[in-house]
Amino acid sequence: MEPVCHVGFSAVQRLAELDLTPTALHKGLAGGSAEARLCTEMDAPGMAGYAFWSRSNRALREHLAREGWTFSNSQSILRCIHPSGAFAITAVSGSGRVGDEDADFSGSVRTKNPKGPAMAKLVQRNHEQLPLFVLAASREQEEPEVNDLPTWFLLYKSSKDGLAFELSLPVEMHGKNVDTWRERIILSENPFIGAEFDIKRLDEVPNVAPVEVPVKFKGAL
Amino acid sequence: MLTASRLVLARKRRRMTLSSLSKESGVSVRSLTAFENGHKAPSPETIDALSEALKLPVDFLTAPDLDEISTDAVSFRALSKMSALDRDAARGAGRIVVEINDWIEERFGLPAPDVPTLPHLSPEEAAERVRALWGLGEAPIPNMIHLLESHGVRVFSLASDCSSVDAFSFRWERTRPFIVLNLQKSGERGRFDAAHELGHLVMHSEHRIPHGVEAEQEAQQFASAFLMPKAGLLAQKLYGADARRILSAKVKWQVAAVALAYRIHDLDLLSDWNYRTTVKLLSQMGYRSGEPGGIARESSQLLGKVFSTLRAESIPVSVMAKDINLTLEELNLHVFGLVPTVFEGGYRSSPPVRPDLRVVGP
Numbered sequence: 288m289e290p291v292c293h294v295g296f297s298a299v300q301r302l303a304e305l306d307l308t309p310t311a312l313h314k315g316l317a318g319g320s321a322e323a324r325l326c327t328e329m330d331a332p333g334m335a336g337y338a339f340w341s342r343s344n345r346a347l348r349e350h351l352a353r354e355g356w357t358f359s360n361s362q363s364i365l366r367c368i369h370p371s372g373a374f375a376i377t378a379v380s381g382s383g384r385v386g387d388e389d390a391d392f393s394g395s396v397r398t399k400n401p402k403g404p405a406m407a408k409l410v411q412r413n414h415e416q417l418p419l420f421v422l423a424a425s426r427e428q429e430e431p432e433v434n435d436l437p438t439w440f441l442l443y444k445s446s447k448d449g450l451a452f453e454l455s456l457p458v459e460m461h462g463k464n465v466d467t468w469r470e471r472i473i474l475s476e477n478p479f480i481g482a483e484f485d486i487k488r489l490d491e492v493p494n495v496a497p498v499e500v501p502v503k504f505k506g507a508l
Numbered sequence: 509m510l511t512a513s514r515l516v517l518a519r520k521r522r523r524m525t526l527s528s529l530s531k532e533s534g535v536s537v538r539s540l541t542a543f544e545n546g547h548k549a550p551s552p553e554t555i556d557a558l559s560e561a562l563k564l565p566v567d568f569l570t571a572p573d574l575d576e577i578s579t580d581a582v583s584f585r586a587l588s589k590m591s592a593l594d595r596d597a598a599r600g601a602g603r604i605v606v607e608i609n610d611w612i613e614e615r616f617g618l619p620a621p622d623v624p625t626l627p628h629l630s631p632e633e634a635a636e637r638v639r640a641l642w643g644l645g646e647a648p649i650p651n652m653i654h655l656l657e658s659h660g661v662r663v664f665s666l667a668s669d670c671s672s673v674d675a676f677s678f679r680w681e682r683t684r685p686f687i688v689l690n691l692q693k694s695g696e697r698g699r700f701d702a703a704h705e706l707g708h709l710v711m712h713s714e715h716r717i718p719h720g721v722e723a724e725q726e727a728q729q730f731a732s733a734f735l736m737p738k739a740g741l742l743a744q745k746l747y748g749a750d751a752r753r754i755l756s757a758k759v760k761w762q763v764a765a766v767a768l769a770y771r772i773h774d775l776d777l778l779s780d781w782n783y784r785t786t787v788k789l790l791s792q793m794g795y796r797s798g799e800p801g802g803i804a805r806e807s808s809q810l811l812g813k814v815f816s817t818l819r820a821e822s823i824p825v826s827v828m829a830k831d832i833n834l835t836l837e838e839l840n841l842h843v844f845g846l847v848p849t850v851f852e853g854g855y856r857s858s859p860p861v862r863p864d865l866r867v868v869g870p
Contacts, residue, residue: 317643324645327743498654502813503617504821 290392292471301472302454304472305439306369307376309474311350315378315444316452318346320484336380341365343378343443359433362405366438374437376454383466386451386473393459393467396442401463405434410465413437414458440465450479510555512546513573518562518684519544521594521600523669533561535718537772568833578601582678583708583723590673598666602688605664605842606680607832612814619810623685623706625713631726634711635733648761652702653806653846656687661709663702663808666690667841677705685709692846695803696764703731708803709736729774736761736771748782751789762803765795808846815847 293301302308322342326335348358355370366375380399384390417438426464443452452474459467481497519529526544530537535554542548550558557567577599584590584598600697612618624641626634641647649655653663666675666688687705691700707730712723714743746757749772751765758768766787773783787796794800818825829839 321640321643321645324643324647325640325739327646327739329739329743498651498658498809500654500657500809500813501617501619502810502817505615505617505816 288469289303290469292388292392292472292473294388294473295475298472298474301470302474305374306354307351307454310475311347311477312452312454313476315343315347315441316479317448318349319343319378319443320450320479324358337444339445340378340380343441347376347378347441349412350436361433364409364438366433366436368433368436373434374439375433376439376441378441378443381440381444381453383444385442385444385476386453388471388473392469392471394461395466396453396455396468396471397464397466398440398442398457399444402460402465403463406465407460408435409438410457410460413456413469445484449477449481449484452477452479510558510569511571511573512544513576514569514571515558515830516541516544516557517574517576517600518558518564518569520593520596520603521564522562523597524562525593529558529561533557535808563692563835563856564838565833565835567830571833574603574607577606577678577680579683581680582676583712583727584673584676590821594670594672594692598670598676598688600677601667601670601842602678602686604832604834604838605662605686605688607834608664608828608839608842609684609686610660611828616814618662618815619658619660621685623659623661626710627713629711631707631711631729632733632738632780634707635730636737638710638734639737646737646743649699649735649761651806651809652699652735653689654809656702656706657808657810661685661687661706663745663810663846664688664842665844665846668692668844669841675701675705676840677711679713691805693805694764694799695805696758696762696767696799698805699735699762700764700767703734704728706734707731732767732771732774735763736768736777741772741775741777747777749778749786751786751793752784753853754786755795755800764799764802765790805845808843811843811847815843 299309301413302312319342323335323339325336345368345403348356348367351367352358357368357370359366359368364377366377368375382399383390383395383397385397387395390396412435437456439454439456441452443450445451454472455468456470457465457467458467458469461467519526522529523534526537526540529535530540533540535550539548539550539554539702543550555566555569559569562569566731579595579599582595582599582602605770622642624638626637629637644655655664662685664686666673671690672691675687675689677685679685687702687709689701689705691698693701704727707727708723711726711730711732715840740761744757744760746753749757749769751769754765754768754772758765761768763771769778769783769786769790772778773780778786790796815825818828825839827837829836832839
């Protein structure tokens with residue numbers, strides 16, 4: 288199957304097929320971002336990144352729990368599991384061209400930190416699974432083991448421009464990094480644009496990180 | 509026909525007693541009392557005289573009833589030093605900004621109120637909680653007014669004829685937060701005042717509306733903790749900072765040097781002796797009365813966008829003034845310093861700088 292990148296309306300549609308909304312992804316990332324910004328130079332190096340990873344997964348789980356999603360921390364992979372048990376999502380830091388729809392499906396977008404054998408196995412399973420998970424069919428099956436579930440990555444990457452993100456289905460690793468994707472979902476709406484969302488620059492004086500006050504004219508008087 | 513509540517509001521807004529209004533308008537105190545009680549209706553000529561004396565259009569005095577902002581609902585700075593006339597004048601100004609805001613809200617989609625009420629927390633805890641709820645982390649706040657506006661607080665300018673009041677805040681109808689700021693001060697002081705008023709809105713609400721010295725101290729502590737979060741200062745290694753170090757460090761937080769010295773002393777990062785020496789030195793350098801080389805005053809993004817859209821849509825500001833039954837001059841008093849001053853047929857700049865006027869399209 289040819290890899291596919293969903294953008295704009297198609298991205299929202301594909302999310303809906305996975306029973307997800309842009310808000311769910313935004314909530315997860317906003318939770319991680321707010322937590323990371325609590326870190327200062329007096330925290331352990333890497334604390335901001337760790338806090339982001341943990342709290343973005345937690346915020347995502349808390350938001351989706353109301354809709355019946357469950358979770359698992361098996362093998363230290365923080366997964367949020369669809370109510371049908373058909374697939375899972377994990378938020379994980381990315382590097383390279385995260386959020387860039389023109390990036391290649393292999394090599395351009397990578398997980399940031401080295402991954403171990405558990406992740407390798409998971410990605411291998413994704414590769415072997417059918418590209419689409421038919422939710423209704425899987426409901427009839429026995430509940431699969433959590434480490435056998437196809438797992439989507441909510442990749443995020445902070446830079447001086449803000450936070451880029453995408454929800455992608457990994458299918459291959461090269462070396463210690465997951466870097467090949469069968470499907471990428473990139474939302475046009477990104478509320479995390481701005482220097483204040485770059486967690487690496489916490490202790491500098493922000494250049495200009497303006498808060499946007501939305502003001503919308505309702506029409507002629 | 510004269511509306512009694514509006515006559516009372518106008519008189520208070522103008523900081524007038526019955527006797528001073530009588531003197532100004534030539535209408536007897538006895539008649540004025542009867543008009544204000546609704547026991548007697550004035551002739552059109554008398555309404556004209558009152559309108560002239562109060563420098564408000566006749567339409568303002570004859571429009572439908574207006575509810576007053578209750579004294580309890582308002583947090584005033586230095587309440588003990590204020591006369592009833594000062595307080596009433598400010599409350600009157602507050603009521604007028606509610607009218608201006610209502611006009612804007614009818615025509616513009618604006619951020620909904622999102623200011624928590626935390627009457628049970630200490631100032632330090634409340635400041636930390638608001639930072640967490642608003643996702644601010646431990647980082648500096650680039651612009652207090654924009655931050656407040658993005659969380660649904662409506663910020664207006666304190667009319668220059670109420671300057672003895674400094675600043676005040678209230679929740680209109682118990683839910684809609686307003687802050688009215690004195691914009692004649694330094695940029696740093698303005699930011700601190702805005703954070704101080706946020707402290708009142710957050711802590712002095714619901715069942716707990718204290719006034720006086722205690723409430724003021726709490727709001728000061730809130731502002732200090734909100735603008736200069738403890739963890740951020742600790743990370744900045746400000747132990748035993750001298751005046752020179754404070755002048756360098758304050759740039760990050762955009763606060764007054766003396767306010768930063770106070771905060772690090774409060775956090776036990778500066779000994780009593782060092783604090784006194786530092787503040788004395790800062791005072792000699794002019795940092796007590798002002799803020800040499802300080803930041804520009806903050807302005808309103810929300811009002812900037814509103815007035816800019818009106819101009820783009822060729823809607824004269826006089827339409828707004830007329831709808832709210834105000835003179836353009838009175839309208840200007842409440843937005844002065846936050847947006848370019850509004851004049852019929854055009855705009856003139858008022859200090860300090862024009863805000864970034866980007867319009868979100870309809």
